[in-house]
Amino acid sequence: MAAQQLHLEIITQEKKVFDDQVDIVLAPAYEGQIGILPHHISLLTKLQSGELYIVKGPSMTILAITGGLLDVNDNKVTIMADDAVRADEIDMAKAEAAKRKAESALKEQLSERDFAVAQADLRKAILELKVVKKRRYRPQR
Numbered sequence: 001m002a003a004q005q006l007h008l009e010i011i012t013q014e015k016k017v018f019d020d021q022v023d024i025v026l027a028p029a030y031e032g033q034i035g036i037l038p039h040h041i042s043l044l045t046k047l048q049s050g051e052l053y054i055v056k057g058p059s060m061t062i063l064a065i066t067g068g069l070l071d072v073n074d075n076k077v078t079i080m081a082d083d084a085v086r087a088d089e090i091d092m093a094k095a096e097a098a099k100r101k102a103e104s105a106l107k108e109q110l111s112e113r114d115f116a117v118a119q120a121d122l123r124k125a126i127l128e129l130k131v132v133k134k135r136r137y138r139p140q141r
Contacts, residue, residue: 004038008054010063010079017063017084018054025077026053027070034070036077043072047079049123051131062087064131066124083124090132099125 008025010018025036028050036043047068054061068081102122110118 005056006036006038006040007076008079009077010052010065010081010084012081012084017081017086018061020056022054022056024053024055026055027079028052028065029070036070036072038075040072040075040077042074043070045070047081049127051127051134052079052084062131062134064090064124064127066120066127085128087131087134090128092129092132095125095128095132099129 005021005023006025008018008020008022009016023038027034027036028048029045030048031045033050034045047065047070049066050064052063052065054063063084063086065079065081066083068079068084071078071080098121102118102125105118106115106122
């Protein structure tokens with residue numbers, strides 16, 4: 001008998017980031033990290049910025065997401081993310097440059113809106129750097 005899996009789809013406004021059968025999804029919900037296994041009860045929850053882990057067999061995929069919604073229904077998980085990027089697609093040099101730019105902007109006199117945008121950019125850059133460093137230094141099985 002084949003192992004039970006669930007269908008995971010991750011979409012942003014720009015593109016479909018992930019679409020496959022998986023074993024486990026670990027997501028950063030506002031209430032804390034949640035794990036979704038096959039046949040999970042229906043659920044709709046808000047996600048915060050953080051690391052999303054996808055386990056399929058012996059492999060794990062890590063994504064950096066900057067919030068969104070997670071919907072579990074009928075053995076299907078749909079994540080509508082504000083932004084989502086796979087760890088292996090993150091350019092470390094670009095993320096470090098974005099972090100420096102956001103830190104520099106926060107030191108300037110900014111409008112309330114521009115300050116909020118700079119804060120969000122800084123949080124995203126820090127998250128991407130954290131995810132790419134985890135992927136880079138994770139021991140291989």
